[in-house]
Amino acid sequence: MSGFASLSKPLKPQSEVTVHTLHPTLEQKPRAKYNVPDWFNHNYAISHDAERSRNVSHQVRQDGRRLINETYNESWWNKHDNDVRISNRLDEVDKWRKTLEYTIQDVDREVQTMQSVKEQCERYLEHMRSPLDITLENHVTRDGRKAIDNVDDEAERELKKEVYVIDGIKRQLHQQVQTAFDQIARLNEAKQQLIRDLQDKHTAFAICEENLQLNEFSPNIGYKPDPCRPIKGQITPEEWVAFSKYNKDRAEKEIYESTRLRESIFHTIGQSSSDLESQGKASEYALRKRLHELERSLRELEWQKKQTQEEILSNENDIDRLEKAVRGNKEPLIKLAMSRQENRHSRPGMDLVRDEVTYGLCDEIQQLTAEKRALEDKLKQTKHAWNILQQQLHRIEDEIAVKSNSVMLESRALDTRRRLNTEITPSTETDRNRQLLNMDTSGLRHVLQSIY
Numbered sequence: 001m002s003g004f005a006s007l008s009k010p011l012k013p014q015s016e017v018t019v020h021t022l023h024p025t026l027e028q029k030p031r032a033k034y035n036v037p038d039w040f041n042h043n044y045a046i047s048h049d050a051e052r053s054r055n056v057s058h059q060v061r062q063d064g065r066r067l068i069n070e071t072y073n074e075s076w077w078n079k080h081d082n083d084v085r086i087s088n089r090l091d092e093v094d095k096w097r098k099t100l101e102y103t104i105q106d107v108d109r110e111v112q113t114m115q116s117v118k119e120q121c122e123r124y125l126e127h128m129r130s131p132l133d134i135t136l137e138n139h140v141t142r143d144g145r146k147a148i149d150n151v152d153d154e155a156e157r158e159l160k161k162e163v164y165v166i167d168g169i170k171r172q173l174h175q176q177v178q179t180a181f182d183q184i185a186r187l188n189e190a191k192q193q194l195i196r197d198l199q200d201k202h203t204a205f206a207i208c209e210e211n212l213q214l215n216e217f218s219p220n221i222g223y224k225p226d227p228c229r230p231i232k233g234q235i236t237p238e239e240w241v242a243f244s245k246y247n248k249d250r251a252e253k254e255i256y257e258s259t260r261l262r263e264s265i266f267h268t269i270g271q272s273s274s275d276l277e278s279q280g281k282a283s284e285y286a287l288r289k290r291l292h293e294l295e296r297s298l299r300e301l302e303w304q305k306k307q308t309q310e311e312i313l314s315n316e317n318d319i320d321r322l323e324k325a326v327r328g329n330k331e332p333l334i335k336l337a338m339s340r341q342e343n344r345h346s347r348p349g350m351d352l353v354r355d356e357v358t359y360g361l362c363d364e365i366q367q368l369t370a371e372k373r374a375l376e377d378k379l380k381q382t383k384h385a386w387n388i389l390q391q392q393l394h395r396i397e398d399e400i401a402v403k404s405n406s407v408m409l410e411s412r413a414l415d416t417r418r419r420l421n422t423e424i425t426p427s428t429e430t431d432r433n434r435q436l437l438n439m440d441t442s443g444l445r446h447v448l449q450s451i452y
């Protein structure tokens with residue numbers, strides 16, 4: 001039993017014990033009396049209990065002081081450790097916050113670059129309208145060819161091929177523009193996810209910073225109902241890191257895909273420009289070749305016309321000579337011979353002899369008749385040849401008109417193609433500056449200058 005318990009133990013009053021009186025005649029008041037030993041025991045108990053209470057109180061005070069020191073030190077270190085944890089958490093949140101900010105800046109730059117490349121691709125796609133219109137105009141112009149000149153020649157095939165090339169380039173560019181649009185949408189989506197994550201990081205950083213500034217003397221602290229309760233939606237630190245890392249990796253992946261797409265667009269534009277320029281040169285070469293062939297054919301026809309006209313003139317002169325030979329030479333001689341022979345038929349009697357004169361005149365008449373017939377036949381042949389030459393001259397003149405029309409159309413087609421500009425807009429600022437400064441990318445300029 002402790003000292004405090006012994007103090008509370010009541011003493012047994014004397015009325016409850018046997019009283020031995022020495023003087024029976026002395027009247028006693030009716031109250032309780034204690035024995036002397038009880039009195040001593042009572043005093044001793046009080047002293048003993050008091051001393052023991054003081055000892056117990058001293059021990060309790062010492063235990064309290066030790067507990068105060070221990071709890072103070074433990075609380076201080078707990079607060080210090082949590083301050084360090086909050087500070088470390090602030091550093092970690094700030095690190096991820098800066099990482100997300102840098103990633104957002106990279107995404108913004110990539111979006112702007114991708115938008116610029118997309119606009120450049122759209123401009124090049126719009127640029128395809130001019131070559132297509134010119135090529136179709138060439139087709140329409142060459143459809144004006146007439147007769148035999150309306151042929152499916154090499155120029156026709158090259159122009160058709162050029163239409164197919166331009167159509168293929170337009171499809172590729174349209175697909176690249178659509179792909180670039182989708183890529184920009186994915187970049188913006190990744191950016192929005194980063195922005196939401198960054199906003200959460202800013203909020204978490206502000207809360208952690210406010211908690212780090214709080215202390216036991218802060219005015220806005222107080223008891224909270226069940227602060228350690230499980231909160232719906234809480235995640236582990238690993239999940240927190242994985243979420244931010246996923247957002248960062250996703251943005252970097254979209255940036256990488258955007259870079260590859262930009263390279264693909266530049267390659268498509270460059271290849272398209274090369275294909276279009278190559279096919280344009282092939283078409284122009286075929287048109288020039290065809291124009292040269294037409295001009296040469298036209299010159300040949302003009303020479304043939306000149307020669308035919310000269311031949312017709314010569315033929316007409318020969319016709320005149322043949323007609324003069326028939327009418328001016330042979331007919332009078334025939335008349336003369338026939339008249340002589342007929343006059344000799346009037347000789348009388350025995351003078352009507354078949355002499356050598358008769359045979360000579362008959363031979364002359366036959367010879368002149370044969371010569372006249374031969375000249376008439378030759379005259380008919382000459383006139384027939386003249387008719388043929390006239391027909392051929394008309395045919396040549398018609399063909400010259402056809403060829404002249406074809407030459408005019410081919411020249412017009414070539415003049416139309418002079419408006420064609422197959423040079424591509426520089427893909428990058430470096431290419432644009434190189435073009436403006438007339439810089440040589442092959443490295444041959446210095447070699448050629450040293451040689452020549």
